[in-house]
Amino acid sequence: MRDDEKYTNSEDQLLHLQNLLDDPDTTALKAYFTELDILDIARTLESFPAKTRDFLWEFIPDELVGAVLAEVDEDIRADYIEELSASEVEQIVKGLDAQDVAEVLEVADEAIKTSVYDSLDQDIRAQVENLYAYEEDVVGRYMDPETVNVKQGVSLEAVQRYIRIHHLLDDESQQVMITDKDKRLLGTLSLIDLIKQPQDAVVDAHMDDPFTLNDQMKVSDAAVLLRSKELPFVPVCDSDGRLVGQLNAADVLEITQDDTDMTLKHLSGVSNEEEVFTPVLRSAKSRGIWLGINLLTAFLAAFVIGQFEAALDQIVALAILMPVVASMGGIAGSQTLTVVIRGLALGQLAGNNVRWLYNKETWVGMSNGLVWALVVGLIAHVWFSDAMITLVITLAIFINMSVANLSGVLIPMVLKKLQIDPALSGAVILTTVTDVVGFLSFLGLATLIIL
């Protein structure tokens, strides 16, 4: 059993390493990293602030540094590569596969990139070149270009022998591709069938007609597809139907995971790159942008309030209750917004479904609006014993919550039409709407009815 098995969760592992760091013992630290695999090392590095991380790099076995680099967050990779000379980077990428080499070189300066590029094995260089030929967000950039290809009419036994002689499968292989002489994909044969089926059968008899992806498809769309179909891998073909590689679910599931993570961050005004251990300055700067945008929103709301100075001057209860109206609308709207953004991400919103959703949210908004308007009205009445104030706040809550739910659908749908990511700016726009509508309806009604 491997040593890391004794850690039932990563927090224990983290504490153990921190103990080693408290009184740094070079031998123990080296031993610690020798026992971990590449992914464990990457996750460990991501769990420390930059200063400690720089110290930890020293104890990672030299032959693993390249693979670990390809695995860690891009920011961490860039910080590490920045400090290295061309010959050090050359050393690091030696033995990596094309995908990993491409990841590492991507964050290097142009000068280093070119120099390392020239030092690569011809095979790897050609593959890296192929990957770089794709746009950054398409399937071709994420696929594994190496696949095991066999011809039609071959027996399973022959395929097995061929694999053994040429040492063909790698750790992630799950199938063999059957192609014609032009490398056009005819079908796939799973390793399971390769073992399970009679060995004198020909590959054609047991090949599956696979779902395939075009190499120019957006990788985020591909990720959603693979996830919804729970496929472990998909062959990738170019527009002529020629097999060019395969996309592994493991790489792509990370993208959908990151997608939800990104939505979460964006809705809270955090940039996509920020993690717990992002340094102070970088965090402060990236959050500052969102705070600035929010400031515009807040002052727009303040400006709306400013239009009703007369009312506020006469009735202090308005100032006291006004945040309640904005807050209830804000929550109602963001509930809807979150559900709609998830629905959009899952591709569930098209055609008639959208109309159905508008109807639903109108009803939810109006019914919840009614219930909570009455509750708030009652509390306000007990507090201020003023029928006019009760009337005004009841109406305002109802209006703001109804508008909020409808905006929660309308805003992301419009943003999507405009090709803007709804998660990115949806929350800010929504808050602006619920603040403005809330203050406008509450103070406006008060001016009309009471003054």
Place this chain on the structure above:
Amino acid sequence: MRDDEKYTNSEDQLLHLQNLLDDPDTTALKAYFTELDILDIARTLESFPAKTRDFLWEFIPDELVGAVLAEVDEDIRADYIEELSASEVEQIVKGLDAQDVAEVLEVADEAIKTSVYDSLDQDIRAQVENLYAYEEDVVGRYMDPETVNVKQGVSLEAVQRYIRIHHLLDDESQQVMITDKDKRLLGTLSLIDLIKQPQDAVVDAHMDDPFTLNDQMKVSDAAVLLRSKELPFVPVCDSDGRLVGQLNAADVLEITQDDTDMTLKHLSGVSNEEEVFTPVLRSAKSRGIWLGINLLTAFLAAFVIGQFEAALDQIVALAILMPVVASMGGIAGSQTLTVVIRGLALGQLAGNNVRWLYNKETWVGMSNGLVWALVVGLIAHVWFSDAMITLVITLAIFINMSVANLSGVLIPMVLKKLQIDPALSGAVILTTVTDVVGFLSFLGLATLIIL
């Protein structure tokens, strides 16, 4: 090539089905579902409101209904099973594996459950019983109890022959387990090595020493581990080291995905079960709870404002600017909260790292607080030309943003200590803090300095 390949994304597929539904054509609808696999059908059903969904069930091939039921969201499964008699459920679970049977029966009434249970094949019943013997949130409940086991000392060739004779591998198999006579796990042999290595070698020569999980481990912890180690499967052993099944990453990745999704929903005040197509009443009710909790928060804030009637009565600018203070603190706090909650979910926060984080957020809070306090102060000065108001709002923004960032760390850490999910109540508590501190510091300073 399969027919669904022509849909490059699920939205197109959705629109195509909606076209078929506009003028329902029974034959075309039946044909549509015949061409989809189980997962596609499940995702399709989840993409329609309840009424349409009930209609669509009719067109799903009878032999697939059980597997589709096991795959759809729990709410949808429960709605469907509710309408069925015991003998209909019996029909549906026929041919399903133990995991799927357990999923379907879980949502049925006790009476139906017992009756169907008695009708199951002995083998499946024993396996289902084993699954039910586990708590709902542990690895044992989620594992696949069927594995391919071989003894030490057997040649690869013999293993292949054994698999062929007994038809042993299923679609998800990726390895063979090597066990001793007490079913204790000695190692695993990947299908890749089973094919690639010399066939006269014995299994012992090529077996891996696998990472294993205990069957009583929390499944959410297991999910984090599998994800961070990118393992496609892990053998599961009981506390005596006996192999009891295997946990597949595909099942578990859904859990981590759901976890981020849940955090996203909870931070926005949406319950975990709500999807786009949750019916109006259910949505309104589940969101109502969060609106009610928010109302308490909002009135607490209103109460704080109410303590400063005198100040508000004399200076109307206070009422106008007061939401700006609360809003800037709210955003700053929720930025921190989101990053911290993600860090907790990834198990990155323990020991020294926590202290580092408090330091970081203090600095980010104070530096961003200073910058934006000056900006807000400047705008307020231009607007109201009142040095006292400028001073008060500048100080209040600085205080509120500094406190907000610190609370963004403190609140989730305390909730975690109290064993409460930080995502569930963190946002509400944080808003309460930023509203109260914001109004208190702004109006309190105004009272002290100006009045």
